[in-house]
Each structure stands twice: as C-alpha cells, then as structure tokens.
Amino acid sequence: MEAGNHTGVSEFLLLGLSEDPALQLPLFGVLLSMYMVTVLGNLLIILAVGSDSHLHTPMYFFLSNLSFVDICFTSTTVPKMLVNMQAESKDISYTGCLTQVYFFMIFALLDDFLLTVMAYDRFVAICHPLHYMVIMNPRLCGLLVLMCWFISFWVSLLHILLLRQLTFCIGTEIPHFFCELAQVLKVACSDTLINNIVLSVATALLGVFPLVGILFSYSQIVFSLLRMSSSGGKCKAFSACGSHLSAVSLYYGTGLGVYFSSAVTHSSQRSLITSVMYTVVTPMLNPFIYSLRNKDVKGALGRLLSQASPCL
Numbered sequence: 436m437e438a439g440n441h442t443g444v445s446e447f448l449l450l451g452l453s454e455d456p457a458l459q460l461p462l463f464g465v466l467l468s469m470y471m472v473t474v475l476g477n478l479l480i481i482l483a484v485g486s487d488s489h490l491h492t493p494m495y496f497f498l499s500n501l502s503f504v505d506i507c508f509t510s511t512t513v514p515k516m517l518v519n520m521q522a523e524s525k526d527i528s529y530t531g532c533l534t535q536v537y538f539f540m541i542f543a544l545l546d547d548f549l550l551t552v553m554a555y556d557r558f559v560a561i562c563h564p565l566h567y568m569v570i571m572n573p574r575l576c577g578l579l580v581l582m583c584w585f586i587s588f589w590v591s592l593l594h595i596l597l598l599r600q601l602t603f604c605i606g607t608e609i610p611h612f613f614c615e616l617a618q619v620l621k622v623a624c625s626d627t628l629i630n631n632i633v634l635s636v637a638t639a640l641l642g643v644f645p646l647v648g649i650l651f652s653y654s655q656i657v658f659s660l661l662r663m664s665s666s667g668g669k670c671k672a673f674s675a676c677g678s679h680l681s682a683v684s685l686y687y688g689t690g691l692g693v694y695f696s697s698a699v700t701h702s703s704q705r706s707l708i709t710s711v712m713y714t715v716v717t718p719m720l721n722p723f724i725y726s727l728r729n730k731d732v733k734g735a736l737g738r739l740l741s742q743a744s745p746c747l
Contacts, residue, residue, distance in 0.1 A: 447532050447622075448525045448608045451516065452707055463520045469719050470513045476722030477502035479736060486742075487735035493556050493571040495732075498725060500580055501549045501682075505718035508542035511535060512613035512714050529603075532614040533595055540591040540616065544641060548583035550683050551645040557676050558652035562659045590637055597633060601625050612707065613714070642690075649683055681724045689713040 452462055484490045484499040512535065519525060527535070560567050594616060602625040611618045616634065620627045656676060689712040726732045 446526045446528050447603070447614070447619075448606065449516075449519060449527050449612060449614070450608055450610050451519065451525060451612045452711070459520050459523070463517060466513060466520075466715065467517055469715050470509060470517070473509050473715070473719040473722075474506055476719065476726075477506045479739070480722050480725060480732070483732060483735040483739050486739055490731060490735055493576045494553070494560070496576055497549060497553045497556060497580070498732075501546070501553070502722065504542050504545045504549060505721055507538070508546060509715060509718045511538045511542060516612045527614065532609075532619065533598060535614040536598065536616050536619060537591050537595045539613065540594060541587045544587035544590060545583055546686060547641065547645050548587065549580075550679070550686060551648045552579045552583065553679050554649040554652040554683070557679060558655055561656050561676070586641075590641065593633065594630075594637070597630050601627060601630065611710070615710070646687060653680070678725045678729050682721055685717050685720060685724070689717050 453459070480502040481499045484495045515527065515531070515535065519527075556571060559570050563570065598616070598619065601620075601623040603622070604624045607622050607624075609618050609622055620630050620634070623630075653676070689709065726736060
C-alpha cells in the first residue's frame with residue numbers, strides 16, 4: 436500500500452459488523468429499531484423531567500443530562516453505520532473519522548462522569564439527608580455538570596491533536612463499525628507510542644477514579660443502611676439507588692467487556708459484539724431501567740403521555 440500522511444488520506448474503510456450480504460438487511464432493521472427506541476426513550480425521560488415540577492430535583496437533573504448524553508452517544512456511531520449499510524458502502528472520510536472519534540470520546544467520558552456525580556448525589560441524599568438540599572444546591576449541580584463537559588472536551592481534544600500527527604496508508608481498513616480510537620491507532624502507519632501511552636493513562640485516570648468514587652459512595656450508603664432501624668427506610672433508600680446501580684453495572688460491565696475483549700482476545704467478531712452492547716444496547720436500556728424501577732418517573736411519563744394524547 437502506498438503510504439501517505441494525513442493530508443493525503445481522504446477516507447478510511449469501515450468493515451462493519453458483517454461482510455455477509457444476506458445479513459445486511461436484518462442487521463439494518465434491528466439496529467434502526469434499537470436506535471429509534473434509544474432516542475425516543477431518552478427523549479421521553481428528558482421531557483418528563485422538564486415538564487413535571489416534582490422531578491425538579493438534583494437526581495432528576497442529572498438523569499435528564501444522562502439521557503441527553505446517551506442520545507448523542509449513540510447518534511455518534513449508529514446513523515453513519517446505517518447509512519453505510521443502506522448504501523452498501525464502507526467509506527468514511529478522514530475528517531469524518533476524526534470527528535467521530537472526538538465526539539464518541541466526549542460522550543463516553545460524560546457517561547462515566549455523570550454516573551459518578553449521580554452516585555455522589557445518592558450518597559449525600561442517604562448519608563446526609565438533613566443537609567441534602569443545602570449541599571446539592573442548583574449552583575453546585577450546574578457546576579458539576581459543567582466540569583464534566585469541560586474535562587471531557589479537553590481530554591478528547593488532546594487525543595485528536597495527537598491523532599492528527601499520525602500518518603496513514605491509502606486504503607486503510609478499520610475492522611470496526613465506527614472509528615474507535617484504539618482501532619484507529621492500530622492501523623496507523625507511523626509510531627503510536629505516545630498516543631498509546633496517553634490513551635492508557637487517560638483510561639486509568641478517567642476510568643478507575645470515577646469507579647473508585649462510585650464504589651466509595653455506595654460503601655458509605657451500605658453502612659448507613661445497615662445502621663437504619665426502620666425496614667421501610669431501608670427499602671425506600673435501596674429503591675432510590677437501585678436504578679442507578681443497574682445503570683452503573685450495565686455501563687461498566689459492557690465497558691470492561693470492550694476493553695478486555697480488545698486487549699485479551701484477537702477475535703474481531705467478539706470485540707464487535709461487545710462494542711455493540713456498549714454503544715447501542717446500554718443507551719437503549721437506560722430509560723427502561725430508570726422508568727421501570729422508579730415510581731416518580733413512571734408517574735411523570737404517564738402524565739406526559741396523557742397530556743399529549745388529546746393532541747394526537
């Protein structure tokens with residue numbers, strides 16, 4: 436293959452989920468359905484929180500932000516994949532690939548940080564209930580979300596600036612259905628040592644520390660629950676945390692699956708399956724997790740749909 440720098444490479448080839456022509460139409464239908472459910476489900480959560488004054492609390496403020504990020508997260512990868520499948524094309528422009536890497540990283544980091552902030556919110560609510568509204572005031576909530584965006588923006592920008600320094604070969608194939616940073620680094624024609632070091636450090640710091648924060652918050656919550664004498668209070672507190680724990684388990688479970696499948700196994704098919712779980716399935720399931728386990732959200736959704744039905 437003819438080597439060239441990034442200014443000479445106009446496009447990459449995304450190999451997609453499968454090269455079998457017979458599977459393209461079924462995969463297209465399944466992925467389109469999942470994408471529509473993801474967007475609709477998360478949009479309903481946002482509308483329910485915004486329209487119901489009972490949900491104007493820090494917990495639901497963070498939940499609506501998480502739903503918005505999940506819509507953006509899945510929209511970064513799925514639409515382009517669907518377009519390629521429909522057009523029977525594999526190409527993505529060099530600029531489009533870097534843009535996809537950039538926004539994918541932003542929203543993946545935001546998911547991580549928002550889940551950590553939500554764990555802190557539950558910690559304050561259960562361990563310091565009398566001071567909850569004082570500590571989790573609107574200014575702090577806004578500042579926490581802004582800080583999540585700020586860190587995600589600059590970390591992703593650093594990776595993109597380093598990625599632009601690499602050279603790629605004409606006709607480079609990426610064995611994935613989207614431009615994932617680790618996969619793009621593997622197909623570069625120049626030395627990626629610095630990129631891999633920065634990626635490893637960022638993954639360790641921005642993946643491990645939030646997880647430690649979540650585990651610490653819930654360890655304190657468990658200790659507080661054990662000290663409670665009222666079984667009704669324990670059930671109520673556990674119910675308030677159940678949805679978030681399910682979302683955290685799903686996010687980190689699929690995320691670790693992607694990481695270990697890429698690092699341990701050489702099976703590209705297994706890596707693709709875990710990536711679909713992480714990028715498509717998890718954002719789709721989050722609205723169900725929060726609505727099915729939460730009476731307040733179910734009530735708000737019911738009122739929202741009943742208000743909308745006369746207009747249909």
